[in-house]
Amino acid sequence: MTFSVSDQLKVSLFDVKKIQYKSRVIFDYVQSCYTVAYIKKGEVITTFEGKEYVAKSGDVMIHRPHKPFNVISKTDGIHYLFNIDLKVMEEVDYFSLYPLGKVVKIRDPILYEKKFDELRSIWLQETNDYRTVQSSFLAFSLLYEILESSKFGGKRTPNESYITDRFNNVLHYIENNLGENITRDELAQIYHMNPVYFSRVFKEIYGLTPMKMVKKLRMLQAKRLLETTDQTIEAIAQKCGFCDSPHFTHTFRRAFNISPSEYRKSIKNTKRTIISTLLDE
Structure with missing residues (x-):
């Protein structure tokens, strides 16, 4: 043959x-x-x-x-x-x-x-x-x-769960440094990744760019502080990484269609209503 x-x-x-x-x-x-x-x-x-x-x-x-x-x-x-x-x-x-x-x-x-x-x-x-x-x-x-x-x-095949686990650490880093000036390059450097590639893969996993995720977590933290503390608007703005209260107020209103002070007032009114209802019962 x-x-x-x-x-x-x-x-x-x-x-x-x-x-x-x-x-x-x-x-x-x-x-x-x-x-x-x-x-x-x-x-x-x-x-x-x-x-x-x-x-x-x-x-x-x-x-x-x-x-x-x-x-x-x-x-x-x-x-x-x-x-x-x-x-x-x-x-x-x-x-x-x-x-x-x-x-x-x-x-x-x-x-x-x-x-x-x-x-x-x-x-x-x-x-x-x-x-x-x-x-x-x-x-x-x-x-x-x-x-x-x-x-x-x-x-x-691509190990997508491995990516997700690694980027969960990025979320923890953001949550622990909300009051600091966080940049995309800084987040990418944590894992020695190119900033452009890091941003693209991060968005594929979470549906948001790294900096939009920073903004989202800052807004969620601000809501928690408004709901659970009596800290001033200025103090909350600083803890959430905003340079001043006007900037914080503007960003908060765009995110939730209500100002921080109005949101706090609505939460207090809701709490009073709940307490009055419980006492009446």
Whole structure:
């Protein structure tokens, strides 16, 4: 039995390397080729097209060309990666024919690492006449392992619950600092995230931008203080992060169609009515 492969395949392998780091933060990184990064050690949060993925030891991250992505790791890590460009018939992207997930769990990490070490060894032999052919074959063997791993349920989906849990801490931070001057950049920096990306993902989860959430929580806090304390309007304005009472009054009225003093008066009248009713009964 014989067979032939008629598709013309153009392979460009640009780099093969191992990276070791203490922590890593990369924002809006764009490259001209694919980067296939295997995580030997560590845990990484990687973002792509508004979604966030968690990649752990034994996973492969596949970063697309000409598409910005983020990589965040707060722990020590070791990555095995190679940069590659694959074209079928010289113009069709190989990965468009065989699409893979952003993160794939490798079925046999020991085998993958062994093949990568072979590729790395050949890549470093710059005087080897067969270096180009051998390294291309070995890169294909790694891609084959990734493709087979994805078939066996190794494709990871965006971990949206993980995002939500992390941003709950942002809400706690806002609630504990309502009297301070809170900025979007400050909130994004807490998690070492690009402010624009942070704002976009935050809105996807909560339906509000970070700064509109700050405003909402300030208004809710103001209502609680008006309902439960006898503090002056000026004091409440300061505790809720407003520069002066006129600004606070204007914002409160726009949010609830009533001024702070009118709202407090309505609450007191409601309480008196309830107490009188209970006494009459």
